[in-house]
Amino acid sequence: MRSNISLFTGLILIAFLVTLAILAPVIATHDPATTSAEKWLQPPSSEHFFGTDRLGRDIFSRVLYGARVSLSVGMLSTFVSLGIGTLLGLLASYYGGLVDVIIMRFADVVLVFPSMLLAITLVSIFEPALWLVILVIAGTGWPSIARLVRSEVLRLRQSDFVASARLLGAKNRRVVWRHLLPNAIGPVLVAATLCVPAAVMTEASLSYLGLGVQPPTPTWGNMLRDAQLYLRFAWWYAFFPGFFVFITVFAFHLTGEGLRQALGLSQTARRGWRAGS
Amino acid sequence: MLEVKNLQVGFEEAGKITWAVKNSSFSVSAGEILGIVGESGSGKSMTAMAIMGLWPADAIVRGQLYFQGRKIDFAQHKAWQELRGVMMGMVFQDPTSTLNPLYPVGQTVAEALCYHKKIPLEEAKRKALKLFTSLGILPAATRAQQYPHQLSGGLKQRVALAAAICCKPSLLIADEPTTALDVTVQAQILNLLTAYVREENSALLLISHDLGVIAQTADRVLVMCRGVIVEEAPVIKLFKHPLHPYTQLLMNSLPRLDRNVLHNIEKNGTAASSVGCVFAGRCQYCREFCLLEEPALKTITENRKVCCHFPLTKGRSS
């Protein structure tokens, strides 16, 4: 019951955030880039719900447009690392031997490489841009997925139902697609759900450092960076972008946790003995 | 020794309570081996769990429990903590769950002794070794140094038994103690259990799905079916002349070494009904009345109770 509540709440929150991001041009009360010399650093009011920033831009509108960047970075990078991770994990576990060693050692190297340093290096080579941020996050995020897929597949490969399918004459392709993947995907999805908030955080950190998406495109990260000088006398400046980062991370964690419990429950018939004979 | 009155164990789901054990009353006396037999879902394990105070957190437990004349309150877990280990010993199907994998098995038993009997550790260790020897965990000194994963299933169960009886409890509860073991090991463990009961004049509650084990070990038997005690009888009388159709079914379905019994197996079991007798749906003698009214456990002769509107007569059971 509890798991359903967290899954439900998480999904509602995510849906809400995604709607805000998609409908940003409709909901936004101001143009996020329009500056105003008179109205800088104004506290929240009926005209500016979340106040204005140091250039007099409407924070409410900027937060909405920022959601577009944050959520797309979070989801796209997770999607990419899910794809790479699942593919490499499957290859490693299924072929084993040298293929396994090469893929998994490579994954280990990537895993120990600090993503922040990699990002800084890459950004200094290329121009900072949205696609680069996504690439960096996905490029450092896939090893954990690959490891999970690999261990799941290795475990499942030993299972009786795979042996049973082979006895019926099933070939590799069928075993992988019909038997291994559907059973491995549960824990992987949970892990992926938890990747999204991590990606949102990384994007925010990169933008905060000035290495992410560049102004004037608003992101929660670069808004926070702008706000840091005004923390003491303009609380709203940092509070609202920060709050949305928090809500996003929270929503995905709830969903992941709910998903984990829901999947766990459906698989092991808890209290099976009560069912009777 | 132990008296259980109107025991009920249930689980609430979506506002509806399903009872795993329905209104069970029975008693065990000193020096007696009481067997509880039934299939999965019969409530036999739940009964044991309730007596030991080890029911799942979401269970609802009602009824009265008297241990050596003392009433035990189901709401007070502390009362059990004092009883468990000292007055009540437990052996489960899976010994690995009771043995700490991080400690040598000798230490596990010695510490239990030390804790419950308040004796110095050195003395407890000596006693544990003596106990190991008497239970055939040989060579005791070497075995005591080993960890659970280094022992075979049979030895682990012996150690679990040592831990259960080290404080000489007056009530021993064994829940399917030999189900996971091979027949030769099973025979050894059952011998040890019986020997303990006879020597210490303690009581044993032996829960098993195997009528063979019950026949070889128990003095008196409770037959449970879907949470209800359907028959209670001394072991010889029960096997000679079962009164409840369910007991008869269990006996007839038991595979035997000396003959093929497949021909008298009913081919299809029917669904159970929610009112009336719990066995009505599967009973070959079921009448309309059985589907309407729930029978009560009534005394037939001395020591014999049956929960059936139309108990079997001698002619029908043979």
Next chain:
Amino acid sequence: MGNLLEVKNIVYTYGRIAAVDGVSLALGDSDSLGLVGESGSGKSTLGRCIAGLLTPQRGRILYQGKLINGRLHKEIQLVFQDSFAALNPRMKVEALVEEGLIIHKTADKEKRRRQVREMLQTVGVDPALLSRFPHQLSGGQRQRVALARTLILNPRLIILDEPVSSLDVTTGMRLLSLLQDLKVKHNLVYIFISHDLAVVRQICSRVAVMYAGKIVEIGDVEAVFARPVHFYTKLLLDAHPIPDPEQRKKINIRGEAADLLSPPSGCRFHPRCPAADQRCRRIPPPFVEVTDNHRVACHKAISS
């Protein structure tokens, strides 16, 4: 007599442990062989070798005269002990039973559906359960679905690995009864692996007793049960709890099952055997015929 299956001196080792250590047996066209022994005797490993799931390191397995070592064969199927583990939890009953037909492309969709329904009827599963997942079935129903899954390919030889040991007695016996009917109807040959002698007694015509990776006694069920020759067979029969409180047995059982890492010299059962002598300790006993079709690996069987 033509043998359907011949196993010749096969050895299967897990690392340093020889789980099956030189086993030979032959199976006729209408036999049902019970393979009994305690845990670690190698009976399941032997079953998996015959099914082709494991490749023995030495020896030969012949099916209808053809060598099939380590190869899967459509006509040889295996039913696992744990039906829960043997059925993909993400597939519904219909997909599970249908799988063999899809793999072998034997029929179109409509025909497959009909066949699945018929097969479920045959094994006594209500077709209403077609869209259930394995965890929504009872243990008995699951084992029947697992059986339907293998039967749909019309196998000849089915290896049943403890198919009833996790079921309640009444459910298990109903399944045995079904197995017996199916054997006649579909002309099946069974290898029935079990630790329970009484279960083997119900359904098998022949029985092989395994101890520590070797077959110690093989013969017709009635003969072996009535006049066991090997002391281990006698011990197993003695230890079996008889469901009659008036026949209580006080048996003395010595020792523990043999350690496969360093198996005893000579006859592997000698440390636990009441009749063991010098010869038993040194020389492995040969497999000799005591009467027709009844063979035993015991020195004492020859001398007496």
